[in-house]
Amino acid sequence: MKVYEKAPAKINLSLDVLRKREDGYHEVEMVMTMIDLADRLEMRELPRDSIVISSQAGYIPLDEKNLAFQAAKLIKERYNVRQGVYIHLDKKIPVAAGLAGGSSDAAAALRGLNRLWNLNIPTDELQRLGAELGSDVPFCVTGGTAVARGRGEVLEPIPDPPQCWVVLAKPSINVSTADVYGRFRVNPALKPSTAGVTEAIRKGDFAAMCRSLGNALESVTLPLYPEVRQIKELMVRLGADGVLMSGSGPTVYALVQRESKVARLYNGLRGFCKEVYAVRLLTSTGGGAAD
Numbered sequence: 001m002k003v004y005e006k007a008p009a010k011i012n013l014s015l016d017v018l019r020k021r022e023d024g025y026h027e028v029e030m031v032m033t034m035i036d037l038a039d040r041l042e043m044r045e046l047p048r049d050s051i052v053i054s055s056q057a058g059y060i061p062l063d064e065k066n067l068a069f070q071a072a073k074l075i076k077e078r079y080n081v082r083q084g085v086y087i088h089l090d091k092k093i094p095v096a097a098g099l100a101g102g103s104s105d106a107a108a109a110l111r112g113l114n115r116l117w118n119l120n121i122p123t124d125e126l127q128r129l130g131a132e133l134g135s136d137v138p139f140c141v142t143g144g145t146a147v148a149r150g151r152g153e154v155l156e157p158i159p160d161p162p163q164c165w166v167v168l169a170k171p172s173i174n175v176s177t178a179d180v181y182g183r184f185r186v187n188p189a190l191k192p193s194t195a196g197v198t199e200a201i202r203k204g205d206f207a208a209m210c211r212s213l214g215n216a217l218e219s220v221t222l223p224l225y226p227e228v229r230q231i232k233e234l235m236v237r238l239g240a241d242g243v244l245m246s247g248s249g250p251t252v253y254a255l256v257q258r259e260s261k262v263a264r265l266y267n268g269l270r271g272f273c274k275e276v277y278a279v280r281l282l283t284s285t286g287g288g289a290a291d
């Protein structure tokens with residue numbers, strides 16, 4: 001038997017870092033939503049009891065460092081599954097980009113293996129397992145739009161944002177999430193308004209949502225990598241309605257509602273950056289391409 005799962009990328013519409021905790025993680029408050037840029041996972045039973053990962057992408061680990069491998073190992077151990085699995089990852093989400101590609105693959109593996117092995121694990125338990133794999137995995141288990149607190153695993157679902165285009169540009173630099181959090185210092189003068197974003201979303205007010213976008217981790221990543229700031233500035237010049245770095249970066253996204261602006265942004269960014277994508281938000285009310 002085979003199962004397939006789509007693993008979409010997330011963007012952070014707001015990301016506030018409240019304080020460093022004693023366990024080394026940071027207490028966050030962020031608004032996350034999914035976009036229609038996704039990896040695809042195929043999961044197939046193996047006759048022997050092992051986990052095998054393959055991918056067309058040459059630049060991700062295929063051993064126990066792969067988050068989909070870790071998800072399979074965790075679920076096998078906890079539910080005493082003696083069957084093996086072959087997982088193929090069709091990678092489309094750029095790696096180490098601030099888009100939670102690995103986390104979404106792990107979440108998709110949890111959902112898919114729950115089906116493949118008929119385990120009937122409830123969603124909240126899949127999220128608890130996900131939290132053992134990474135802070136963004138619980139959100140990726142359900143997707144949608146949510147305020148995430150704690151280290152990212154305490155989730156409050158909220159309505160989807162007003163539908164729009166998302167034009168993303170990933171500069172070819174590698175940013176380590178742990179390094180960015182490690183360098184972060186709380187600055188009350190640079191406090192993103194999670195309440196502003198959620199209020200705008202609840203009112204369906206696209207312009208107010210764009211005005212409220214904010215990411216505290218920009219205070220670390222922008223000074224370290226000037227090209228990230230340059231891309232933000234270019235996006236504004238090219239007519240973006242709202243612009244923000246996602247997660248710890250380095251990907252920057254522009255939100256636009258008018259389709260006529262998308263080609264202008266896409267082409268303008270392509271002159272500056274090799275990896276540029278134009279996609280829709282993945283909302284439940286349509287607009288995101290279904291599988």
Ligand SMILES: C[C@@](CO)(OP(=O)(O)O)[C@H](O)COP(=O)(O)OP(=O)(O)OC[C@H]1O[C@@H](n2ccc(N)nc2=O)[C@H](O)[C@@H]1O
Binds near residue numbers: 030182
């Ligand atoms: C910044 C965010 C925003 O959505 O996304 P990305 O940039 O990774 O996409 C997340 O908080 C990243 O979540 P994730 O990538 O799952 O992080 P984890 O694997 O759990 O942790 C990697 C490292 O980041 C730091 N970390 C992570 C989350 C958190 N709330 N506080 C932290 O200090 C820790 O040093 C940890 O060792």
Ligand SMILES: Nc1ncnc2c1ncn2[C@@H]1O[C@H](COP(=O)(O)OP(=O)(O)O)[C@@H](O)[C@H]1O
Binds near residue numbers: 101
């Ligand atoms: N399935 C996977 N896809 C992408 N990266 C993975 C995967 N499994 C493990 N990794 C590793 O996780 C790290 C972070 O990748 P990713 O989740 O794409 O970034 P981010 O947390 O910035 O969104 C990379 O260094 C990569 O080698």
